[in-house]
Amino acid sequence: MAIEQLSQLRNARRIVIKIGSALLVERGRPRADWLATLADEIAELRKTSEVIVVSSGAIALGAAKLGLARGGRGSLADAQASASVGQVALARLWADAFEPHDITAAQMLVTLGDLEDRRRYLNAAATLGRLLEMGVVPVVNENDSVATEEIRFGDNDRLAARVAQAAGAEAVVLLSDVDGLYDRDPREPGATLVERVDGVTPDIIAMAGDGSSSGLGSGGMIAKLQAARIAERAGIALAIVNGTQERPLARALDQGIGTLFVPQGAEGARKAWLSGRLSPAGVLTVDEGCVAALQGGASLLAAGLTEVEGEFQRGDLVAIFGPRGERLGQGLVEYASSECRLILGLREEGQAEKLGYAPRAAVVHRDHMVRE
Incomplete structure (x- = not known):
C-alpha cells in the first residue's frame, strides 16, 4: 500500500x-x-x-x-x-x-x-x-x-x-x-x-x-x-x-x-543490491511449474529445482533460470549447494529424509529474491 x-x-x-x-x-x-x-x-x-x-x-x-x-x-x-x-x-x-x-x-x-x-x-x-x-x-x-x-x-x-x-x-x-x-x-x-x-x-x-x-x-x-x-x-x-x-x-x-x-x-x-551489485555464486534451474509460481510472486521451492550449478553456502547470491535458459532473477539461497543437490525436485516430506532435519520454508524465499 x-x-x-x-x-x-x-x-x-x-x-x-x-x-x-x-x-x-x-x-x-x-x-x-x-x-x-x-x-x-x-x-x-x-x-x-x-x-x-x-x-x-x-x-x-x-x-x-x-x-x-x-x-x-x-x-x-x-x-x-x-x-x-x-x-x-x-x-x-x-x-x-x-x-x-x-x-x-x-x-x-x-x-x-x-x-x-x-x-x-x-x-x-x-x-x-x-x-x-x-x-x-x-x-x-x-x-x-x-x-x-x-x-x-x-x-x-x-x-x-x-x-x-x-x-x-x-x-x-x-x-x-x-x-x-x-x-x-x-x-x-x-x-x-x-x-x-x-x-x-x-x-x-x-x-x-x-x-x-x-x-x-x-x-x-x-x-x-x-x-x-x-x-x-x-x-x-x-x-x-x-x-x-x-x-x-x-x-x-x-x-x-x-x-x-x-x-x-x-x-x-535490499532488492537493488541483490539485483545489481553482487556476483552470483551459483545457478539454480527450475521447471515450468516453478517458473509460473515465481512469476506469481511465490518463493522458489525444492520441488521445482531441476539443476544446481556452482559451489555456494547458505546466504550466498544465486541466479535463477528457467528450463529454456531464460534468466528469471536472483536471490539469497537458504541452503548450501550440496544440500540443494540432495533435495533437488523433492517435496517437503522427502526433503527431511535427505537432509536429516526439518526443511526450511524455501530454497530462495520471495522476500530475498528479485525477478527480471
Whole structure:
C-alpha cells in the first residue's frame, strides 16, 4: 500500500517504532508511566499491524546502576559495561510494560555485522519473521556490550531503518524530542515544520543540525535523515514524530503532526543490491511449474529445482533460470549447494529424509529474491 500521509501509517502491515534513550530514561530512571502509555498505543496498533520496537536505553540504565559518569559514555569500556548491565533492565522494562496487554516481548540484540553480512542477515530476518508470526513483539537494540566504534550502527535511528528492511516492514516511526524536521533550527523564530519530504536531498540535509539535545542519545536529526534515506530507497515510509507528548502515536497520526518521508524506491535498497551489485555464486534451474509460481510472486521451492550449478553456502547470491535458459532473477539461497543437490525436485516430506532435519520454508524465499 502507498503511504502518502501520516494517518495511513495505521494501515501498514508491519511497522517499526524506535524509541530513544531520552524518552525512555530520565536521570537514570525509567519513565515507567510514559512507557505504559506507549505500550497501550502499541497494543492498539497491533490490532491492524505487526509491530517491532527498536529501543535505546541500555547504556543509560546501566550507567545509573553502576554510578558511571557521563551517562556511561565516558569511554568505550564504560559504555560496554553499562550496556551489559542495562540490557537486563531494558528487557525487563519492556516485558513489564506489555504484560497487562498479554503481549510477549522478545529481546533481540544485533551488531552491524548481523545486518550487513548476508548469512547473518538471513538469520536475523528469519528470527524477526518467526517472532511476529507467533504474535511476539521483538524489542531490538544494538549490542553495545560488544560493539566498537568501527563495527557499530552508532545510533538506533539507522538501526531501525535496517531492521525495517530485514523484516520487510512498510513503515518506520522515529519518536523524537521535536515534532519533526524543521526548515531551520526549531528554536529559531519562524521555523516551520516540514510535513512531507519526497526524497532526502542536499537541501533537506542542510535543514538539519547535528547532535542530540538530551546528551543521552547518540543520534540527532542528521542521523534521522540518514535513516530516512535508507528507508526511502527500500520503499519504506519513515516518520519523525514527537515522542515527548502524551499518547505520541495518536497525536501524530490523528492530527498529522510530524514529518513523513515518502518512499522513493519501487523495490527497495535490499532488492537493488541483490539485483545489481553482487556476483552470483551459483545457478539454480527450475521447471515450468516453478517458473509460473515465481512469476506469481511465490518463493522458489525444492520441488521445482531441476539443476544446481556452482559451489555456494547458505546466504550466498544465486541466479535463477528457467528450463529454456531464460534468466528469471536472483536471490539469497537458504541452503548450501550440496544440500540443494540432495533435495533437488523433492517435496517437503522427502526433503527431511535427505537432509536429516526439518526443511526450511524455501530454497530462495520471495522476500530475498528479485525477478527480471
